[in-house]
Amino acid sequence: MPEGHTLHRLARLHQRRFAREPVMVSSPQGRFADGAAAVNGRVLKKATAWGKHLFHHYDGGRVVHVHLGLYGTFNEAPVPMPLPVGQVRMRMIGTEYGTDLRGPTVCEVIEVPDIDDIVARLGPDPLRRDADGSLAWARIRKSRRPIGALLMDQSVLAGVGNVYRNELLYRHRIDPYRPGTRIDESEFDAMWVDLVELMRVGLRRGKIITIRREDDHGFPSYRPGRPRTYVYRRAGEPCRICGTGIRTAVLEGRNLFWCPNCQK
Structure with missing residues (x-):
């Protein structure tokens, strides 16, 4: 299972490659179809991490919450991306890069207040500046x-x-x-x-x-x-x-x- 530094690296990578521009979000596998439709075409404001949880913050207050679990992975590629291969839960496509998410334990759309509920169940994250x-x-x-x-x-x-x-x-x-x-x-x-x-x-x-x-x-x-x-x-x-x-x-x-x- 990826440890916390991996999620923080992903947050930084996604912030750099997708933030402040509209992102095309889909679910080739179909299991995240409704969630993808809720954020598709919206501007990704920022990407953050807390422990092993990754959050994509979109304008309008919607957030994609991802927990990779044991088998989840993101695979990055420049655009245009090839056709999806295998069980791709979520595909994100920006101006220059895209990424496919496979096998996560959690991939869901939540609202900003829900982040506080998730974080309240977690201990301090050693990689956050405000960690106590x-x-x-x-x-x-x-x-x-x-x-x-x-x-x-x-x-x-x-x-x-x-x-x-x-x-x-x-x-x-x-x-x-x-x-x-x-x-x-x-x-x-x-x-x-x-x-x-x-x-x-x-x-x-x-x-x-x-x-x-x-x-x-x-x-x-x-x-x-x-x-x-x-x-x-x-x-x-x-x-x-x-x-x-x-x-x-x-x-x-x-x-x-x-x-x-x-x-x-």
């Missing part, structure tokens, strides 16, 4: 759930996915099964500062980078195309720091990775 990490800390310190689960809870932190979760805990040598009630405020503050910086790097570079240069000893990633990581998808491989085999388990439906020696 203390709101996440207030929820973590009262919960007995494992910190490894809390970091993935979008109502606690918006935009954090499985890669950042696993890598952040390793970087701070925290056992993913430690309850939130046993996380010190100083530990959380250090994680928050680190997370903000890591996700900003992801936003700038377009890829997740978590390994400190001094720790990158050349062990291969899980497979070509995967990010080079400390623990994520490295089950059974030696820890980059201590050489202990990386362990894996399923925590609340998602794969967890950690070093049992470094993260005691």
Whole structure:
């Protein structure tokens, strides 16, 4: 599932390529036909993101809300675009570029006030300038759930996915099964500062980078195309720091990775 930096990059891209001009919106697949008709030909005022949610704001107060989920993707192309291939939920065509959306969990038209309802269910987004990490800390310190689960809870932190979760805990040598009630405020503050910086790097570079240069000893990633990581998808491989085999388990439906020696 794309993590928060991916949605913020999409918002910036769509802002640059489609904003302040009329956009032709259609649904070749047909599942978004009514929504597409509601915004077709309108001016896209801006594109924004909060966590893993993308919002296209059109004049007249209508907003296209997209959540990519596990399988959703946008595919950009210059115009004229070729005929749609496969199940294209939404096609946007601007002056110079177009994009096809396939496989999202959510693609719907909402009104501006509905955005507040969605955001109210989310925790702070580390990539937003107005993010307040203390709101996440207030929820973590009262919960007995494992910190490894809390970091993935979008109502606690918006935009954090499985890669950042696993890598952040390793970087701070925290056992993913430690309850939130046993996380010190100083530990959380250090994680928050680190997370903000890591996700900003992801936003700038377009890829997740978590390994400190001094720790990158050349062990291969899980497979070509995967990010080079400390623990994520490295089950059974030696820890980059201590050489202990990386362990894996399923925590609340998602794969967890950690070093049992470094993260005691």
